[in-house]
Amino acid sequence: MASDLTPQTPSSPGGDLLVLDDIQAGYGRAAMVLRGLTIRVPASTVVCLVGPNGAGKSTVLKVASGLLKPASGRIVVDGTDVTGQGPQEMLTSGLAHVLQGHSVFREMTVAENVLLGAYTMRDSAQIKERVEFVQNLFPIVGERWKQLAGLLSGGQQKQVEFARSLMVSPKVVLLDEPSMGLDPKTTTKVFEQIVRMRDAGVAVLLVEQNARRALETADIGCVLDLGRVHITGPARELLADPQLSDLYLGGRPGEKKSAV
């Protein structure tokens, strides 16, 4: 299968902003969800995790952001071992997690929502500089700055969430199902914003139900199965691989399934 794709191997040369190395993690006494998982997120890259429901994609993000401590394995951010850190420390280390679903506070203004992302920052000049950065990256955030966030469309609210996550100048943003609940046109726009984030120098680790769409946007794809990275490679190559397409992406576009 996918002979032109490289199997995941631990430890690689520098340039990776996030490395999850040989992670075992699970919930309570239940069997481990992640069983020796290794993922690398290089700088200026969108890495997308795909895989069946329950494969552990969201669990990977929870481990990376410190919401779930791994039973074993290492988490390395830009060369520094941060294994065992909690969510607050992980944020300080450069990992920002945009959770699944909508986390905008509808009764607060766009400004208040975005500035929540700066609650650990004390330097007002730095906050001002970050506000300018996110308003530049997501113009709608600046245009609707003083309005209630609940008045924005779903895609605009997602940009507010992205902007909030970028206030602390993260090295890697962890995005869990950013297209959830959005129509296809809005989803396209949200994926365009993800590319803008990458082009602005933020690496992205993305989990998406809409695997084909996400791989069209991502630079690198990782297929999770049975708690490990089953295969990884350039996202375009994963998309073009017929077997992977049939197994994980619902078949190839425009192709009829043959009778079995």
Ligand SMILES: Nc1ncnc2c1ncn2[C@@H]1O[C@H](COP(=O)(O)OP(=O)(O)OP(=O)(O)O)[C@@H](O)[C@H]1O
């Ligand atoms: N808080 C939790 N407590 C106990 N088990 C959990 C918890 N969260 C997830 N799990 C279990 O961990 C496994 C992996 O879940 P996870 O949400 O990471 O998968 P996923 O690949 O993101 O799934 P989906 O594509 O359906 O969102 C599942 O079996 C799930 O039931």
